[in-house]
Structures are given as C-alpha cells and as structure tokens.
Amino acid sequence: MLLLADKVVFLTGGTEGIGFECAKxxxxxxxxxCIVSNDPRSISRASLELGEQTTEFVLADVSRSRDVKHAIAHCLTVFGQIDVIHNNAGISSPSKALHETSEEEWRKLFEVNVGGIYNTTFHGIDALKKTGGNILNTGSLVGEIGQEIHAAYTATKGAVNALTKSMALDYAPFGIRVNAVAPAGVITPLLRSWSRQQPDPESVEDYLNHIHALGYCPEGDVIADACLFLISNMARFITGCILPVSGGAELGYKKLSSKQNHFHDL
Incomplete structure (x- = not known):
C-alpha cells in the first residue's frame, strides 16, 4: 500500500538537497x-528526473507573500486539494558571529527560514482544514544545541522549533498535525559548497563523519524517509514533535579542532 496514495504535497525547496530527496x-x-523553488535551473533539472505527470513546479520565493499565495492557488487549481505542506526551503549564510552579521543578512535569514512558514500557513491553512492534513517543517539540530559562527541561522531554526510546537497546539482542533525534522550534517550540494569555504576544507569530511555517533555523514535520503513517516498516516498520533534525524550527533558533540567545529544540515 502506498503511504501517500491520493495525497497532494505542497513542498518548498524541493528541487535540491533534502527537499529533492523528499520529492522522490x-x-x-x-x-x-506541487514543488516550489526560486531557482529556474534547479526546476529544470528536477523536472527531468521527476517528470511532470504528477508533479507541478512553481517558480516562487517563499519569503514573498504574493508568490506563495499564487503557488498555493496554482496547486489547488491543478490538484483540487492540499494534504501536506512541507516547509523545507531555507538558507544558511552567513557563517558569522552575531555582531558580524549585517542587518540585511539577518533580515533575509528570518524572511526565508521563518517567514516562509508564515506565508505557506497563512495562505494554505484553509486548504489543510478541508483535508485534515498536516504540516512538516525542516528544522535543524543546531536550533536546539547552537552552533559557532552561525548565530543568526541557529536563531531561525530555534524559531522553527517553537513555531512547530505552537502551531501543533493551534491547529490540533482541526485535526491538523504539525511536526519538524531536525537533521545534523547531511551531504548535499550546499553542504559541499559550505565545506569548501571552511578554513581547513580537506578535513571537513572527516569531521562531518565523526560528529555523528553512527560514524558517517548521511545523504538526504535518510531525512526523506523520516519525513515520509511524519507526513503519512503512520504518524497519525504524533504532533508537536521535533524529530532528530541526526545519527546521535546530539549525544556528544565532538570538536575535532578549532578550525572545524561546525556542522550544517543543508
């Protein structure tokens, strides 16, 4: 039996990294x-693999209310319903301490990582009420434990955790569940780019493997499997959960050197 048969998923940031693995x-x-992305090139690449028979792609910026309103309306026009909203789109730059972060960088992080959730909920909640659907947010382990030189980013992920719990309470009367996944390190194109920017790029791979108690840094498919569980009926009595999909990284944060002491979930 297919876990998501007859379901419509509105997925932001679904053309790369964790989001693309979830889409598959x-x-x-x-x-x-209905997959939302602000990158036309990644939409083209994703459409080649996913096809277009059961998948719609919408070019939109989740930080812009009017873009999200249009994307939600398009999804409803094409599919007639929305059963799941998965808020996966996010950004992580800059890698800076708080006092080094510009007002523009701070604003952009919150507009995308937190404002995106506001926008999809504001414009999509009525559709979810009709289906008794659910919401999934992609958070991060660093929203719980913090991370050096990523203060603004971790602040947004802490906000995602708090939002998830409060939204779960607000929408439970409508039968709408709200959960989040919290990865640690995940090998994605963005993480590879981030690794090359670190002071000692050659040692980052070894570091990322060792911060996880299970001994390796995973690909995005392990996160996608957990997401599938949370949005399916298998998790029908789970709400307000921040599920760590972290290989045990939170059980003992390992600092290998002063040059490589950060991990990243994108």
Missing amino acids: VYQQAGARL
Missing part, C-alpha cells in the same frame, strides 16, 4: 506534488 520519496509513495 513522496512521489514513490504515491503523492502528487
């Missing part, structure tokens, strides 16, 4: 997808 898993589970 959701599609395999029987879902119809």
Whole structure:
C-alpha cells in the first residue's frame, strides 16, 4: 500500500538537497506534488528526473507573500486539494558571529527560514482544514544545541522549533498535525559548497563523519524517509514533535579542532 496514495504535497525547496530527496520519496509513495523553488535551473533539472505527470513546479520565493499565495492557488487549481505542506526551503549564510552579521543578512535569514512558514500557513491553512492534513517543517539540530559562527541561522531554526510546537497546539482542533525534522550534517550540494569555504576544507569530511555517533555523514535520503513517516498516516498520533534525524550527533558533540567545529544540515 502506498503511504501517500491520493495525497497532494505542497513542498518548498524541493528541487535540491533534502527537499529533492523528499520529492522522490513522496512521489514513490504515491503523492502528487506541487514543488516550489526560486531557482529556474534547479526546476529544470528536477523536472527531468521527476517528470511532470504528477508533479507541478512553481517558480516562487517563499519569503514573498504574493508568490506563495499564487503557488498555493496554482496547486489547488491543478490538484483540487492540499494534504501536506512541507516547509523545507531555507538558507544558511552567513557563517558569522552575531555582531558580524549585517542587518540585511539577518533580515533575509528570518524572511526565508521563518517567514516562509508564515506565508505557506497563512495562505494554505484553509486548504489543510478541508483535508485534515498536516504540516512538516525542516528544522535543524543546531536550533536546539547552537552552533559557532552561525548565530543568526541557529536563531531561525530555534524559531522553527517553537513555531512547530505552537502551531501543533493551534491547529490540533482541526485535526491538523504539525511536526519538524531536525537533521545534523547531511551531504548535499550546499553542504559541499559550505565545506569548501571552511578554513581547513580537506578535513571537513572527516569531521562531518565523526560528529555523528553512527560514524558517517548521511545523504538526504535518510531525512526523506523520516519525513515520509511524519507526513503519512503512520504518524497519525504524533504532533508537536521535533524529530532528530541526526545519527546521535546530539549525544556528544565532538570538536575535532578549532578550525572545524561546525556542522550544517543543508
């Protein structure tokens, strides 16, 4: 039995990294997808692999209310319903301490990582009320434990955790569940780019493997499998959960050297 048969998933940031792995898993589970991205090139690449028979792509910026309103309306026009909103789109730059972070950098992080959730909820909640659907937010372990030289980013992920719990309470009367996944390190194109920017790039791979108790830094598919569980009926009595999909990284944060003491979930 397909876990997402007859379900429509509205997925932001679904053309790269964790989001793209989720798109593939959701599609395999029987879902119809409306995928939002602000990158035309990544949409083109994703459409080649996912096809367009059960998948719609919308070029939009989740930090812009009017873009999200249009994307939600398009999804409803094409598919007639929304059963899941997965807020996966996010940014991580800059890698700076708080006093080094510009007002523009601070604003942009919150507009995308937190404002995106506001926008999809504001424009999509009525559709979810009709289906008794659910919301999934992509958080991060650093929202719980912090991270050096990423103060603004970790602040947004802490906000995602708090939002998830409060939204779970607000929407439970409508039968709407709200959860989040909290990865640690995940190998994605953005993480590879981040690794090259570190003071000692050659040692980052070894570091990322060792921060996880299970001994390796995973690909995005392990996060996608957890996301599939949370949005499916298998998790029908789970809400307000911040699920760590972290290989045990939170059990003992390992600092290998002063040059490589950060991890990243994008």
